[in-house]
Amino acid sequence: MQVRFIAPGETHVLRQQVLRPGQSLAQMEWPKDHAPGSFHLGMEANGQFCAIASFIPEGNPLVGGLMPLRLRGMATAPAHQGAGLGSALLRFGLEQARRQGNDLVWCHARERAVPFYARLGFLAQGPLFPVAGIGIHQLMHLQL
Numbered sequence: 686m687q688v689r690f691i692a693p694g695e696t697h698v699l700r701q702q703v704l705r706p707g708q709s710l711a712q713m714e715w716p717k718d719h720a721p722g723s724f725h726l727g728m729e730a731n732g733q734f735c736a737i738a739s740f741i742p743e744g745n746p747l748v749g750g751l752m753p754l755r756l757r758g759m760a761t762a763p764a765h766q767g768a769g770l771g772s773a774l775l776r777f778g779l780e781q782a783r784r785q786g787n788d789l790v791w792c793h794a795r796e797r798a799v800p801f802y803a804r805l806g807f808l809a810q811g812p813l814f815p816v817a818g819i820g821i822h823q824l825m826h827l828q829l
């Protein structure tokens with residue numbers, strides 16, 4: 686399965702299904718999805734996306750960086766989880782971030798996904814914190 690660049694709108698179905706089941710498709714449009722420097726990645730099987738991730742130009746004073754990117758909407762469809770798609774997508778995204786001159790990628794990782802990001806080199810920063818309606822999160826970052 687190949688990683689490819691996709692349009693922001695192509696993330697909406699999987700974002701909703703995996704990350705925001707209680708929200709509408711219209712709410713899957715997130716701020717800065719279309720900002721210059723953002724990019725969205727997907728992997729497809731049988732005409733359906735099975736993994737997605739979005740990289741958005743956004744800073745966080747807690748992790749710094751000269752040209753930081755925020756990783757958002759990292760999701761693999763339940764039937765495909767644990768098969769290496771998420772890691773492949775993230776590796777591709779980190780390579781693209783390096784190529785376009787970003788020096789740091791950060792994310793708010795769901796507690797359960799912390800080992801997934803840690804395996805790719807992300808470091809945890811500060812305490813766990815709750816996000817209303819979603820669960821416990823950990824700020825993580827990777828210097829590129």
Ligand SMILES: CC(C)(COP(=O)(O)OP(=O)(O)OC[C@H]1O[C@@H](n2cnc3c(N)ncnc32)[C@H](O)[C@@H]1OP(=O)(O)O)[C@@H](O)C(=O)NCCC(=O)NCCS
Nearest residue numbers: 759760761766767768769770771772794795797798800801
């Ligand atoms: C986290 C997630 C994106 C990883 O993608 P993936 O394609 O399953 O990842 P890979 O197969 O490359 O890596 C597997 C690792 O991901 C993690 N993982 C697997 N299933 C997971 C799940 N349902 N939720 C969180 N992490 C999961 C585990 O650390 C796993 O390692 P293990 O097999 O040694 O236990 C994916 O599992 C997912 O979409 N989970 C639900 C939504 C989510 O938590 N997204 C991240 C938001 S911060």
